[in-house]
Structures are given as structure tokens and as C-alpha cells.
Amino acid sequence: MIPLLLAAPLLLYMLVFYALPVLAMLLKGFGEQHWTLAHYASLADDPVFLKTFWNTLSTAALVTLGTLLLGYPVALALVRTRGVTAAIILVVILLPFWTSVLVRSYAWMVLMGRHGLINEALLAAGLIERPLRILNTSLATVIAMIHILLPYMILPIANALRQIDPSLARAASGLGASPFQAFRQVVLPLSVPGVAAGVLLVFVLSLGFYITPAMVGGPRDITLSMLIAQQVDQLNWAYAACLSTVLLATSLALIAAFQRLPGIGNAFRMNTR
Amino acid sequence: MRDGTSTTHGAAVALTALEKRYDSVAAVAGVSLDIRSGEFLTLLGPSGSGKTTTLMMIAGFEMPTAGDIAIDGQSVVGLPPYKRNIGMVFQNYALFPHLTVTDNIGFPLKQRGVSRAERSKLVGEALDLVHLPGYGNRYPRQLSGGQQQRVALARAIVFQPRLLLMDEPLGALDKQLRENLQLEMRRLHADLGITFIYVTHDQEEALTMSDRIAVMNEGKVAQVGRPEELYDRPASRFVAGFIGESNFLPAVVRDVDGETVVADCQGAVVRGLCRKPPDSGQSIVLSTRPERMRFADEERSDSASNRLRVTVSEAVFAGERCRYLLRTADGTSIVLKEPSSATVRRRSVGEQAEVAWPVADTILV
Incomplete structure (x- = not known):
């Protein structure tokens, strides 16, 4: 009873300012005056929606893959260093957390623009003859999102790595495993829960990204959240609500799927022992 | 295999x-x-x-x-x-x-x-x-x-x-x-x-x-x-202290005879074995194991044993053996372990006694 009371203020807040608006939005998708499934039915053969949905999923997948490949070694470095070095690595990882997404997206515009730092440097080095088109492409979106989302991948992996008993790596080495074999057969499999948590977090966050793809992305590569904003601008509430529901359902489905993976569900559960 | x-x-x-x-x-x-x-x-x-x-x-x-x-x-x-x-x-x-x-x-x-x-x-x-x-x-x-x-x-x-x-x-x-x-x-x-x-x-x-x-x-x-x-x-x-239990007796060297050191200890003459002969007059510590000591009031003294007068200050019955905490004249604590037996008289606290132990079990440490 007491725990429930302690949580009551937040529960009430969430109910009024989160659950009710979400419910209202969900209802809008079924028609504003009369109940209808027409909006949802139309999605299935709406080329704009299908292309946008596919674009959103593939961007999220690329960003997840990118953060995983770049983030895993950093997580490993973070847990294998001590003292000042470890503190510096942590600060560098967390810096993106402390800067607004807007500021960072503008920074990427400056870097990737036609006359941005990247192009200027490549021109100066004589590697290219005319400026490359980087800004306003899907590549720019993926690069900027990887940068912003890296901490969400690194921290869960580092946490999982830190929980691996260091004597296990020693045991592997003593039993004849080279450093690579020990990593491949002991450290990597034991870090899977952290990898799963990071992958889920980054993928789900990527699905709903708006500012970054809108600012640095290509005009034709719009994402679901951009499409939603567009529809709201045009006061097309029902269509926007439908799209929002699809986005929400996709995220929830992914979370549910990850929970079911053996040995991974634990990563999201609080340790109550 | x-x-x-x-x-x-x-x-x-x-x-x-x-x-x-x-x-x-x-x-x-x-x-x-x-x-x-x-x-x-x-x-x-x-x-x-x-x-x-x-x-x-x-x-x-x-x-x-x-x-x-x-x-x-x-x-x-x-x-x-x-x-x-x-x-x-x-x-x-x-x-x-x-x-x-x-x-x-x-x-x-x-x-x-x-x-x-x-x-x-x-x-x-x-x-x-x-x-x-x-x-x-x-x-x-x-x-x-x-x-x-x-x-x-x-x-x-x-x-x-x-x-x-x-x-x-x-x-x-x-x-x-x-x-x-x-x-x-x-x-x-x-x-x-x-x-x-x-x-x-x-x-x-x-x-x-x-x-x-x-x-x-x-x-x-x-x-x-x-x-x-x-x-x-x-x-x-x-x-001596880390492996098993040991009694340490401070003594002063009187004489050295080959591997045997003869020393004064609380008014008695005590013999022990040494690896390196100490100098005459040097302060030394002799060590012996509690289970190698015995009460010897009724025994005649012999040259193979050391003897010392003590007072019983604690007696603990521990099943297979009795464990006594004894004090010598100058207050040094000694532990003695005696196999328990119905034929052996148990000592009580405050009792005066004489203990003996083999010279071969006395080591200069």
C-alpha cells in the first residue's frame, strides 16, 4: 500500500499528461465524427506511407548497426581502463548527452555543408575536385543520428561488460585461449544482454527521431515522424493519429520481442534480489 | 585419460x-x-x-x-x-x-x-x-x-x-x-x-x-x-606460531653443547635444540608444542625432559582433550593440551603444578 502511495503523484501525472493524450490520439485515428477503420485500411496501399515507413525502419537499422560497431570497442575500452583515462573516456561519451539535439544538428550542417569543413578539407587535400553532396542526404541523417545515439549503445554494453567477472577472462587465458579466442568465446557471449539493451534502445529512439532527419536529411528521405508533423501542419489529424499509432505499435512490438529472447529479458528487469 | x-x-x-x-x-x-x-x-x-x-x-x-x-x-x-x-x-x-x-x-x-x-x-x-x-x-x-x-x-x-x-x-x-x-x-x-x-x-x-x-x-x-x-x-x-600452536619461553643462554642449548628460564635450567649456536648470555626464545607438554608432579626428573613450575589459570574440557592455560612464575602464559581420560586427574584453576616436556621437542626460534 505504502509503495503505491509513494508512486501515486507520478502515476497521476502520467495519467493526466501522458496516458490520456495518447488515448485521445489513438481514438482520433478511428475517425473524428464517426467510427471508421478507413484511415488504417488506406495505409496499406498508400505509397507515401509505405516508403516512409520503410525509410524509417532502414534508417533505424543502419543507425543501430553503426552505433553497435562504433560503440562496442569504446565500451570495452571504458571498462578496461582505470582512473583518469576512464574518466576522460566517460566524459567524451557523455558530452553528446549534455548538448541539445538542435545544437548538434546545426553543428553537423556546418560540418557537412557544401562549403563545410569536410568538403573544404577534402578539396584542400586534393582528394576531390568539386564539393560532395553530403548534407541533405540519407547518409547525413545516419551519420548525425549515430553521433547523437552512441551513448545509448555504449552505456548498456559497458554496464554488461563491467558485470563480467574479470577472473573469467583470466581463466580463459590460463586454459589456453588467446586474447581473441577469450573475447570471442567468453566476453562477447556474456555481453549479449547489454548489446540487446543497447540495440533496442537505439532502434526505438531512432524510429521516433524528428529534428535531425528534418534538418540534415534529404528532402525525399522523410521519416515517419516528419510525415506526422507534416500531416499535423495540414490539420490532417486522423491521418497523423494513424501514423503515430503505427509508430507506437512498432516500438512496443520490438520491446515485447526483445523481452522474450532467452537471457536477454533479464537485462530490462530490475534486480530485486 | x-x-x-x-x-x-x-x-x-x-x-x-x-x-x-x-x-x-x-x-x-x-x-x-x-x-x-x-x-x-x-x-x-x-x-x-x-x-x-x-x-x-x-x-x-x-x-x-x-x-x-x-x-x-x-x-x-x-x-x-x-x-x-x-x-x-x-x-x-x-x-x-x-x-x-x-x-x-x-x-x-x-x-x-x-x-x-x-x-x-x-x-x-x-x-x-x-x-x-x-x-x-x-x-x-x-x-x-x-x-x-x-x-x-x-x-x-x-x-x-x-x-x-x-x-x-x-x-x-x-x-x-x-x-x-x-x-x-x-x-x-x-x-x-x-x-x-x-x-x-x-x-x-x-x-x-x-x-x-x-x-x-x-x-x-x-x-x-x-x-x-x-x-x-x-x-x-x-x-612456529603460524603452523599449529606454540608456547614461547624467553630464556638466557648459559651454555651450548653441540646442537643443544642450555638456558636459564624462570629459575629452572631448560634445554633445547638449535640450528645455529647462540652466544653465551644471549636472550633467546624457546618454543614447544602444547600437546608435547604434560603434568609431571609425580614424575622424577630426567635429563631428557625440561621442567617448569606453573599455576593453572584456566581449564577447558574439549572432548578428546583438556586444554589448560598455565602461568609461570614471571607471568608467561603456557598452553598445555592433555588427552582426556578417566584415569587422569583434572586440574582445577589456581592449582600449583609442575609441567615437563621433552628436550627434543624444544626448539630455539
């Missing part, structure tokens, strides 16, 4: 002036030790004595700052652990939690490129050897502490190393289980014929299991010898 024609023999390990310093603190400060092929050698010492650091240097997990480690005459200091081919059992077992018992034991074989079929045969034999047949498909968390220890042991010997290192492997187990496993390790040592180096802080465990014990203190070897040598002839006060 073994057969009559097996040529496996234990590795001989030579430590030469081995040192490990962290900044300016020496964890191991010059250890030289020859461990013979097939021997069960225990590194015994209190925590911080450098015994585990020494073991970790042999395994290759710590780099010595000076000195050499040679296995069968070959220096291994430059080799990483995975190239040393040494079996190792860790204090917390260090079983891989994501692998079954079979895969844990098969791990060292897999690293050595042993085929799946051969692996499964060897793992089966190793499981038999540690009395865990049929446990192959379980995960470590489904096993008790003692079973986990057996799996760790099987994993450490399955690839037929010629040297097995163990770092307080029984520390986390209860007394009963510990005693069973001690016997099993002795049996395993006899069966395998390989060299065991065992680290423990438990002197009883060291005495029961080892061929030889190296007592370590403050980064150095205080004494090496067979268990009975260490117990009967401790070379220093530290060894």
Missing part, C-alpha cells in the same frame, strides 16, 4: 629470486624455490604474504619485476598465460556461466583444436574422475559449491597439463566438504602424477595435503619443508 603406459610426468618448477613490486611496495621480495617433478607443494601464509602473487606469476597473470620462473629448465617469463599449458583452479572457480558443464570442461580442449568427438570422450572421462558423471548438460548455476569446484578441477586437468595451480580452491566451502575434497585432491594428485602447487592460508589444510610446504611471510619464503619438519622443527618464531 590415463592408461598404464602414460608417460605423463609432473613439471619441475624453479623460481629464482622472484620479485614483484607495485610502485615501491614489494608483494613478493625475492622468492627462490625448487619445486620437484610430481610434487604437491603448498604455498602457505597469511594474507598479504605474497603467496597468491607468486602463484599468479607462475600462471603468467602477473609479470615479475625481477627474477626468473623456469618450467623444466625453460624460462617462461616471456610467455603469455595461454602459451604456458598450465592447469589452474581459481578461488571462485571462474566457471563460464554461459556454458554447460561439458562445454566448460571442453573449453581448454577446444582452444587446442581437439575434435568434437575426442573432446566429448575426454570430458566424459574427466567427469568420471571427479565423480560427476551425468552432469554434463547442467549449467554452473545449477550446481552446488562443491560440484562447481569439481567441475573447475576437471576443466583444469582435462588437457593433461603437467602442472596444476590452485588458488585457495576450497576457501568457500564448508568444513565437511572441504575435508572430503582435500582427500580427493590427494588421490587425484597420486593418480595423475603431475605437479601441484597449492595456495592456502589454512595451515591444517597445508599439513594434511602437501608433500612439502613453503611458508611465506612478507613476500619471502620463511621456511620450506615436509609438514612434520615444519611442525617439529620450525626455523623461526613466525613459522
Whole structure:
């Protein structure tokens, strides 16, 4: 009873300012005056929606893959260093957390623009003859999102790595495993829960990204959240609500799927022992 | 894994002036030790004595700052652990939690490129050897502490190393289980014929299991010898106090006769054995074991025994024996252990008595 009371203020807040608006939005998708499934039915053969949905999923997948490949070694470095070095690595990882997404997206515009730092440097080095088109492409979106989302991948992996008993790596080495074999057969499999948590977090966050793809992305590569904003601008509430529901359902489905993976569900559960 | 024609023999390990310093603190400060092929050698010492650091240097997990480690005459200091081919059992077992018992034991074989079929045969034999047949498909968390220890042991010997290192492997187990496993390790040592180096802080465990014990203190070897040598002839006060219980009697040298020192102790003349003859008039400490002392009021004195007058200050009945705390004239405490028997009169607190003990059990430390 007491725990429930302690949580009551937040529960009430969430109910009024989160659950009710979400419910209202969900209802809008079924028609504003009369109940209808027409909006949802139309999605299935709406080329704009299908292309946008596919674009959103593939961007999220690329960003997840990118953060995983770049983030895993950093997580490993973070847990294998001590003292000042470890503190510096942590600060560098967390810096993106402390800067607004807007500021960072503008920074990427400056870097990737036609006359941005990247192009200027490549021109100066004589590697290219005319400026490359980087800004306003899907590549720019993926690069900027990887940068912003890296901490969400690194921290869960580092946490999982830190929980691996260091004597296990020693045991592997003593039993004849080279450093690579020990990593491949002991450290990597034991870090899977952290990898799963990071992958889920980054993928789900990527699905709903708006500012970054809108600012640095290509005009034709719009994402679901951009499409939603567009529809709201045009006061097309029902269509926007439908799209929002699809986005929400996709995220929830992914979370549910990850929970079911053996040995991974634990990563999201609080340790109550 | 073994057969009559097996040529496996234990590795001989030579430590030469081995040192490990962290900044300016020496964890191991010059250890030289020859461990013979097939021997069960225990590194015994209190925590911080450098015994585990020494073991970790042999395994290759710590780099010595000076000195050499040679296995069968070959220096291994430059080799990483995975190239040393040494079996190792860790204090917390260090079983891989994501692998079954079979895969844990098969791990060292897999690293050595042993085929799946051969692996499964060897793992089966190793499981038999540690009395865990049929446990192959379980995960470590489904096993008790003692079973986990057996799996760790099987994993450490399955690839037929010629040297097995163990770092307080029984520390986390209860007394009963510990005693069973001690016997099993002795049996395993006899069966395998390989060299065991065992680290423990438990002197009883060291005495029961080892061929030889190296007592370590403050980064150095205080004494090496067979268990009975260490117990009967401790070379220093530290060894006498650390292995078993000892009574220490301050005395002043009167005379030295070969290996026997004659000294004044609380108004009595006491004789003891010494390695290096002390100077006449020098203050010394003589040590003797509580169970080698006896009440001797009714005995006639003889030249083979020392005698001292005492007062009983505490008497504790402990089943198989009685333990007395006695005080000499100058207040030195002495412990005496007497086998309990209905024919022996129990002493009461405050009683005056005379104790005697053999000169051969009195050691200058």
C-alpha cells in the first residue's frame, strides 16, 4: 500500500499528461465524427506511407548497426581502463548527452555543408575536385543520428561488460585461449544482454527521431515522424493519429520481442534480489 | 585419460629470486624455490604474504619485476598465460556461466583444436574422475559449491597439463566438504602424477595435503619443508606460531653443547635444540608444542625432559582433550593440551603444578 502511495503523484501525472493524450490520439485515428477503420485500411496501399515507413525502419537499422560497431570497442575500452583515462573516456561519451539535439544538428550542417569543413578539407587535400553532396542526404541523417545515439549503445554494453567477472577472462587465458579466442568465446557471449539493451534502445529512439532527419536529411528521405508533423501542419489529424499509432505499435512490438529472447529479458528487469 | 603406459610426468618448477613490486611496495621480495617433478607443494601464509602473487606469476597473470620462473629448465617469463599449458583452479572457480558443464570442461580442449568427438570422450572421462558423471548438460548455476569446484578441477586437468595451480580452491566451502575434497585432491594428485602447487592460508589444510610446504611471510619464503619438519622443527618464531600452536619461553643462554642449548628460564635450567649456536648470555626464545607438554608432579626428573613450575589459570574440557592455560612464575602464559581420560586427574584453576616436556621437542626460534 505504502509503495503505491509513494508512486501515486507520478502515476497521476502520467495519467493526466501522458496516458490520456495518447488515448485521445489513438481514438482520433478511428475517425473524428464517426467510427471508421478507413484511415488504417488506406495505409496499406498508400505509397507515401509505405516508403516512409520503410525509410524509417532502414534508417533505424543502419543507425543501430553503426552505433553497435562504433560503440562496442569504446565500451570495452571504458571498462578496461582505470582512473583518469576512464574518466576522460566517460566524459567524451557523455558530452553528446549534455548538448541539445538542435545544437548538434546545426553543428553537423556546418560540418557537412557544401562549403563545410569536410568538403573544404577534402578539396584542400586534393582528394576531390568539386564539393560532395553530403548534407541533405540519407547518409547525413545516419551519420548525425549515430553521433547523437552512441551513448545509448555504449552505456548498456559497458554496464554488461563491467558485470563480467574479470577472473573469467583470466581463466580463459590460463586454459589456453588467446586474447581473441577469450573475447570471442567468453566476453562477447556474456555481453549479449547489454548489446540487446543497447540495440533496442537505439532502434526505438531512432524510429521516433524528428529534428535531425528534418534538418540534415534529404528532402525525399522523410521519416515517419516528419510525415506526422507534416500531416499535423495540414490539420490532417486522423491521418497523423494513424501514423503515430503505427509508430507506437512498432516500438512496443520490438520491446515485447526483445523481452522474450532467452537471457536477454533479464537485462530490462530490475534486480530485486 | 590415463592408461598404464602414460608417460605423463609432473613439471619441475624453479623460481629464482622472484620479485614483484607495485610502485615501491614489494608483494613478493625475492622468492627462490625448487619445486620437484610430481610434487604437491603448498604455498602457505597469511594474507598479504605474497603467496597468491607468486602463484599468479607462475600462471603468467602477473609479470615479475625481477627474477626468473623456469618450467623444466625453460624460462617462461616471456610467455603469455595461454602459451604456458598450465592447469589452474581459481578461488571462485571462474566457471563460464554461459556454458554447460561439458562445454566448460571442453573449453581448454577446444582452444587446442581437439575434435568434437575426442573432446566429448575426454570430458566424459574427466567427469568420471571427479565423480560427476551425468552432469554434463547442467549449467554452473545449477550446481552446488562443491560440484562447481569439481567441475573447475576437471576443466583444469582435462588437457593433461603437467602442472596444476590452485588458488585457495576450497576457501568457500564448508568444513565437511572441504575435508572430503582435500582427500580427493590427494588421490587425484597420486593418480595423475603431475605437479601441484597449492595456495592456502589454512595451515591444517597445508599439513594434511602437501608433500612439502613453503611458508611465506612478507613476500619471502620463511621456511620450506615436509609438514612434520615444519611442525617439529620450525626455523623461526613466525613459522612456529603460524603452523599449529606454540608456547614461547624467553630464556638466557648459559651454555651450548653441540646442537643443544642450555638456558636459564624462570629459575629452572631448560634445554633445547638449535640450528645455529647462540652466544653465551644471549636472550633467546624457546618454543614447544602444547600437546608435547604434560603434568609431571609425580614424575622424577630426567635429563631428557625440561621442567617448569606453573599455576593453572584456566581449564577447558574439549572432548578428546583438556586444554589448560598455565602461568609461570614471571607471568608467561603456557598452553598445555592433555588427552582426556578417566584415569587422569583434572586440574582445577589456581592449582600449583609442575609441567615437563621433552628436550627434543624444544626448539630455539
